[in-house]
């Protein structure tokens with residue numbers, strides 16, 4: 565049912581029936597200037613609403629006549645794994661926020677490569693059908709009971725779990741969202757939330773990049789890659805980036821890559837050896853996976869860190885532990901989720917990203933925007949290496 569205000573109620577003829585879903589409560593309505601409205605329905609007598617404008621608590625309304633109306637919004641649903649064509653634009657039920665939850669009307673949704681893994685079935689969703697999407701920015705439109713710390717009208721962002729961002733509205737646990745600074749455009753926020761927090765944990769916690777380090781970033785012009793290069797440059801590292809096209813090379817240079825390697829045409833291992841005078845790099849941030857993994861190990865110096873954080877080209881082949889021995893290498897396969905497990909970690913991580921955007925250390929590259937209804941095109945372009953920087957979907 566559409567938002568119901570005191571204005572509407574006062575205009576209802578006394579005989580008119582009003583059906584409300586049994587799960588809908590007044591707390592889910594937009595803020596009303598009149599607080600604590602009594603909202604009762606006397607079915608036995610005459611279906612007249614008795615309203616008192618000043619008193620007591622909100623009551624759960626009782627449904628009348630027929631099945632309850634469901635809160636429907638437009639969104640994407642996936643019934644089977646496959647290509648971009650399995651992303652179906654449909655009416656989906658959004659429901660009401662429960663204890664500790666909020667309902668958010670999305671303004672901008674971030675597209676991430678992980679969405680492709682879930683669509684294809686590389687990662688398995690909890691159930692089928694499912695609504696993909698793990699990053700969005702929107703306005704709080706309803707607040708469940710219990711402590712949420714949020715109010716209607718707040719602009720919030722989330723990245724990670726739960727999945728379901730490809731929708732006009734979604735229910736979120738209040739403790740998974742962070743407030744968006746008022747100076748930040750929602751589209752910018754949606755472009756740097758998941759990717760920026762990934763850059764934060766990779767550069768600041770997984771391996772701590774410092775002045776004097778030399779680092780290798782694969783897919784340097786991608787969503788995460790662009791932010792990694794800018795941030796690592798600001799930390800004082802020498803940044804080597806790999807890209808597939810001249811346009812991406814130009815962007816990577818602008819983003820602070822000191823050396824750009826065209827890894828489709830050039831042997832990136834020998835180029836890295838040349839650039840580092842045979843020493844190798846301190847750390848490789850490898851999100852490409854299958855096509856680069858072995859070469860990345862070869863680019864490392866003694867006691868270097870192999871950070872394998874994605875598999876855009878496919879999962880890397882298994883590596884025998886003995887491959888790490890000749891250079892005493894470290895190998896990790898990290899995920900942002902484990903680096904932001906607590907509320908404090910999430911707030912600190914997002915706070916650092918927002919602060920770096922505000923100070924200009926990192927610039928969001930919103931290179932592509934698609935209507936949410938056309939997300940299949942966005943997936944195809946991301947997988948076909950056509951995109952650079954961040955891709956944002958607009959509901």
Ligand SMILES: NC(=O)c1ccc[n+]([C@@H]2O[C@H](COP(=O)([O-])OP(=O)(O)OC[C@H]3O[C@@H](n4cnc5c(N)ncnc54)[C@H](OP(=O)(O)O)[C@@H]3O)[C@@H](O)[C@H]2O)c1
Nearest residue numbers: 676677783786787788807808851874875876877899900949
């Ligand atoms: N572990 C984590 O917590 C975490 C968090 C976020 C993202 N990630 C990972 O980080 C990576 C980047 O994510 P993103 O959303 O920012 O995507 P993206 O980097 O914007 O897009 C992927 C890029 O990978 C490169 N690539 C190389 N081989 C490819 C292939 N066979 N197919 C497709 N792309 C290929 C392409 O750049 P070129 O054309 O220049 O080669 C492409 O633009 C993904 O692997 C993702 O899973 C991991």
